[in-house]
Amino acid sequence: MFIIFLxxxxxxxxxxxxxxxxxxLIFWNKLNVIQDWKDWQPGETNYLMIQDESVSPGYCLLQCLRKDAPLPCNHVCNVYSFRDRAGRILLRNSLFSDFMASFLGGGIKHGPACTQQHLGSKDTDFVGAIYCKAWPLQARQWLDWQGVGQWPSDDVKRYCSNTGCFVxxxxxxxxxxxxxxxxISTCFAERCLMFNLNITQIRCYVLMKMILKTYIKTHYEDTISSFMCKTVVLQLTANTQSSFWRENNLLVCLSSCLLVLNNYILNENCPHFIIPGNNLMAGHISSESKPHILEILQYIINSKGTALLEIECDDLGERLQLKLNNLCVVKVSGSVSAYLLYITAEMVHCTTWQCLTSVRNSSDEITIRTLMKYLSKLVILSQCQGLDKTACRLLAPWFGTTLGSILASQNTEHYNGISEEALTWISLGLNTDVSSGKLKLASVFYCTGDVQKTETVLRDIERCYDLNIVEPVCKxxxxxxxxxxKGFYAISDNHNEDALQYATAFCVRFLRCEINCIPKELQYELFKSTEEDLAFRDEDDEWMDFAMVDTLPYLYFLQYRTYRYLGRQDDTKKALSNLIRTIDQETNLGHKETALNLLGQCMEQENRPTAALRCYTVSLTLRGRNNAAKIHICRLLSTMINGQA
Structure with a gap:
């Protein structure tokens, strides 16, 4: 028995x-694994590697052979022997995992490994294996393959072919x-390949593992492995020129590696570098986790390196930030201003959000009293000077608009109209940003049937909403x-926090007690969670009790419904086209699944049930749980089955 450190x-x-x-790796040299009958040895325990179409790529079966002649064994020797339908005596793969657990006196089984956990020190993974002197048949084609980068060299491949393999x-x-x-494991060859990488390639691999630990493993533990990251680096090294892997090009190299990994996840296929038929991702990524992992990778890729600043491993983020501060003491003023303005917007969103979350399931009366209490405190604090005064000035209008919308909902239910008090409160928040307050006012008019006023408000929002300047905000x-x-940078550089009212567009939030001021198509979002979905929520999912929608999709949806009611066909088509384009092209949508649900209902009204079903299905791929798309799919299928669509 031999032990190798890998x-x-x-x-x-x-x-x-x-x-x-x-x-x-613990392996036994008393067992003789062969791929060719000529390597059979008398008196030894011989096994023949079977690598035919009945076996998964990258794997083999081990057929027991006789010790006295190069012939198949024809009787079951022990509990680890199995006779298949063809009459072959095959060795079960549980042999070593059982032996390892017994040999180590316990441990945790994880795949082929047995892990010994040590208090205060690193865990040790022991893997049992059998050595085969011959290079695996499934990897022979790799010896003749040559990538763009002419790597690995013929000498390295020649060495690899002499390292044999393990099972x-x-x-x-x-x-x-x-x-x-x-x-089939070619770990000796893989270690040789790693020793032939340059420092930039090694750094890319290490950074990928840090990214994996920071962003993915915390949520999706057994999906992407470090071995997949290693495979990505090896594949990219073989398929790029050596001049690409320069130290001063590290960030581009890392981004390229992440793009390759992204494509592998997208196709759910990460081919083993030496045995390409072996898909390393098979069975590792569920349909639920896939879109989220892709979303995380896209965020890291699009961050152009800034995502590295969030890595706590080895204090990498802090050390990089220190270097950046030393290299660039003074940033471009526009970037600083834009950052500060956007952070201000996010803080306003988070602060109002936390307050609204506390009353999300309260009665109308309790919610109204709570909002009045917040407003009273803000009025008192606004008597102060400096930042306190500014903060109160930014926050108070949001509570006023929500309070007005709740009152309008009560008015609609009891009197089928809107009181002056409700409109006065709503008007306080019309200029908090470009659109969210005005969209609440438009919703109130829409739900009370005043389409003329609805159309006027929507036209004003569209006039003020500059697509080159306005930045969506959702936390x-x-x-x-x-x-x-770029326009947001320019505005930020020349204005203070007042720029929020014409350079930002917050998502629109509705409490349940505002239900009579919410279009029926959006009301479904209040009931998006089933009992089963609730069990999968965490403490950050409180927003799911609200009806939430991004500004731009909601604007075009309301335009579509209003113009359709008014019979303005050209404007209706334009609004629908804008809604589709926004969902397809706008990257900063925090509630894209909601926008797709609204679009699906528009498609239903256009008598396009197949297109509607496609919208709901795509919505579910973005958010598999706590999604009203499930309701829409059931409702639509029922309608289609009953011949109403």
């Missing part, structure tokens, strides 16, 4: 902060022969955001 510790591809496990006791997930398959949950528009 993994990142032996390759020099880890850091203290990554806290990598110690990987050890490890684990089958391909979902395979019919999962208990009998053995994974309901974390989602990938693109950098600000």
């Amino acid at each position: 993994g990142s510790l032996s390759e020099g591809t880890t850091t203290i902060g990554l806290d990598s496990d110690s990987d050890r 490890v006791g684990v089958g391909s997930k979902g395979s019919q022969n999962e208990e009998l398959e053995w994974r 309901c949950h974390n989602y990938i955001k693109k950098y600000e528009r």
